[in-house]
Amino acid sequence: MGLLSILRKLKSAPDQEVRILLLGLDNAGKTTLLKQLASEDISHITPTQGFNIKSVQSQGFKLNVWDIGGQRKIRPYWRNYFENTDVLIYVIDSADRKRFEETGQELAELLDEEKLSGVPVLIFANKQDLLTAAPASEIAEGLNLHTIRDRVWQIQSCSALTGEGVQDGMNWVCKNVNAKKK
């Protein structure tokens, strides 16, 4: 293969587009995470009405990340965004122990959704910068994550505020983009 054809090939290989769905309860930190991924200012965030979408280039992928508001009132709309999802990212406020049950229930319902069957799921145990945050292992146990058998999954502790752990999670996402079980 000549140099020219290598160059041509490099140029013509477009980034694979990946559809990522970012879900979780209100105040879990989804929008902060989205802005952190896009290297944007995170100091003026307000609760999400509807959704935000951003595209981020990473490791040869074009990640189209859909951040959907987590307010109870708009959770019924989540299903409108399930179609063609490559990876589900579920965000948990690790310091909000009072709502672990609620967030576990929402996650369980998502994993039962037909349109999301087999879709790899990354769980971000967010807000680890807070002293009161539960460690990822405790959350994994509380949510019975080890019983998930129909898809690849991972739990990653992170702080969307400081950025710690976010890249590790996204590396996992890029590795498992094509791991959807049919």
Add this chain to the structure above:
Amino acid sequence: MLLYIWQYLYSNYFRFWLKWFLRQIDGKCELQRICDGSKDGARRTHKIEYSLEHSKSKVLRCAVDIDEKEVDLYVANIVQEKKINVEKDKRFQINLRICLLQISGYKKLFLEVESVRKQPYDSDNPQHEQQLLELWDLLMPHEKLKSRITKQWGDIGFQGDDPKTDFRGMGFLGLANLLYFSRNYTEESRLLLSHSNHPKLGYSYAIVGINLTEMAYSLLKSGALKSHFYNMVPGFPEIKCFHQFFCYLLYEFDKFWLKEEPESIMHFNQYREKFHDQIKHLLSDPDVILTL
């Protein structure tokens, strides 16, 4: 490119000589000519601001960011520095004084707004809590809160059972704005709340209010509100002027939302952008004043 070179030459050389030439003709400095040649408000204050910022004199350059009580001193210093004959031009000092108050006042207003924003909503602060409860009472006069943590907060458009997590990046400013609207435009705020509970065109009243606080804040920060304030307040603007602008935004957004008839709340950001563009367009008019 040519335009760029022209702008460079103009601001660095030609402007200076042009000003010198005009001064020889009518014996007035640029600041005087601006005051004579433009009507008061944004048209004049913008030009004075530009002239001061681009002055070769340090006294003039510093005059755009001063305390309210320093204004008279700076007016006197400028008169001296530019050798202005105040006997011949009696209006000049009065006009310059207003401009200086407006220019520095805008910057101070931003700092004040910023300090309220940076104050997080704190449920251990009795003052914060009391104001949150006052917001409820003003919006829902016929219904009492059953407890501090309750699903009822959803009725005025907070997300969950405790509003404290909804203020986020806007901090106490979000509550201050909503409360100002309800205190001063009680009927209007109840009307908007009833619109927000519309089965099809509904939205979350409090959350949208916090979101529009962000819009008002970023417009202030970018300088986009200068013309509005320069036209409205002939002096140092107080924080209530910012709250007033928020009231305008919220009231107008409600009208806009109902007129556009969006499919659902999920399209909020798309309509917010459209509304934002309309507001920015209105604010680009030098004669703008946006009030309820």
